[in-house]
Amino acid sequence: MVFFFYPSRETLEVSLTGTACSLNCNHCNAQYLSRMKTKEQILEILENHPGRFKSILISGGSTKDGKVPILEHMDFIKKVHSMGLKLNFHTGLLSEEEIRAIKPYVERISFDFVYDDRVIQEVYHLKDKTKEDFEKTYLLMRRIIGGRIENEEGLPQSRVVPHITLGIKCGEIDEGEEDTIDELAFIKPTLIVIDVFIPTKGTPFENCPVPDLDKVLKMVDKAYRRTSRTTTLFLGCMRPFGEYRERLDVEAYKLGVKGFVLPSKSLRDLVKEQGEEVRIFNECCALI
Template sequence: MAEISAVKEAWEIRQRFKPEIWFSAPGAKHYENRYYANHHHSFVNISVTGEACACRCDHCNGKLLQSMVGTPTPLEMRRVVDQLLDKDCRGILVSGGANSQGEVPLLAFMDSIAYASQKGLKVLVHSGIISRETALGLKAAGVDQVLLDVIGDQDTIHQVYHLNQRPEDYLRAMLFCREADLNIAPHVVIGLHYGQIRGEMKALEMIREAWPETIVLVILTPSCGTAMEGLQPPNLADVGEVIAKARLTNPNIPITLGCARPSGQYKRQVEILAVDCGVNGMAYPDEETVIYARSKGLQTMFTEECCSLIARNV
């Protein structure tokens, strides 16, 4: 496992926050146990490109887009928003496939995004690399938060994401968002380089420069039918080292364990480890994790919003 001293220190830093842990269960995925059951349309993922993606990353190959509601035109997005409002939806995550520059093409959808916000929906945007123009547009549209994957290793960007970008481009994207006064929740995919730890620590260093509201950590979970199918997940000790590092270097910023992580026993082990390392929130926890968090003296709170939104609660 991760070095015991680092985990212990991370847990001690966690005591600066309220003795609560927020468990997130958005309606995009069914979640039910003796502690909580979510609602199907409470929070819905939308793709502005349908299933199209120019990158075809080695761990995804566009598969994740298949689980989203496709809205390939601004008019279709408005229609879907109206339908979701009729189903008591509370929020949407707007995403989509990236273009050859690694950016989700959002500019044509700004009016529709603003429409969703004006109708009272919580609006999050998973943008990919983002330009200053897009950041300013999202601010004007009233989005609640921007989610960006941050990669700290150039070989990973080239080999996994198939992009000719650099780590500095991800830092620049975060700073564009901060210039626009956007709430940001950068994501770090642990083990993204074929299960290896390569650019995660560099990504955390860049994130510190952007002073985000929340940091979201997820773990490589290759989709079936991709170049990484069947790949072993990153070593638990390495995962723990990254989570502890995130907590130690960001003592005042909420940290969550996001949706993506391998299933089964690995999932349960990494969730326990994340609790020990002092995360403030977690998406779709195993029932055993809820019990363990309570045994650590934490009050368990449930929400159907994305885990990246917990900052206002901690």
């Protein structure tokens, strides 16, 4: 069975801070925030289209210590949760107090698992943070939020889903990705979402190359070999389009990846040709 995700159909994205961000990471520079809705826009959409959307990705710009200032926005979180929407939090290095505050409203936490000090300090501009801070936060979230659950598809799942981005150092892939995969293999999440760096206009990295595809596939292969006994792999929404994605999706599928956000035509054709069962989901892949 393979899973295809089309999240914009039933998941809204909100930036709690609008376009404001104190970090302005090299790969984002608040460009992705500008594509998200504001809180006011979300409430208007929900009022005008009752029942159309099932979930919200809760995100926003970071403070200088690497987290979305979640406590300032609890009224909004409580309101949309009370409307029956599932909430997927993408909110960074939250403290224990903040994790406990959002716990009653969490369907999932999508956590950027960064196990590379160069990325943390040079790309994210978090000069006083290390890979140990990211791992500690992930494990704290997993302990507090808890929940090895089983979804409708029978997949064992955790409410805290680590995401990794291959090639985030201006398209470079090195031992940082290797170390990240090794560490995740050690702590055994039930699902890993793999993204691939996209050079984005308006960022310091806009002129960087896309990551070498063969190196990306090597990392995907390693991730599968190191984690397949305990972990399902998905390819997330960030990965280059065009011929790059066509080949990436097909080869990743052959390597054992089971889920794809906005799958390429080449992959859809291959899966159909092979007669494999396909399940379609219209929300964030972490919400499966």
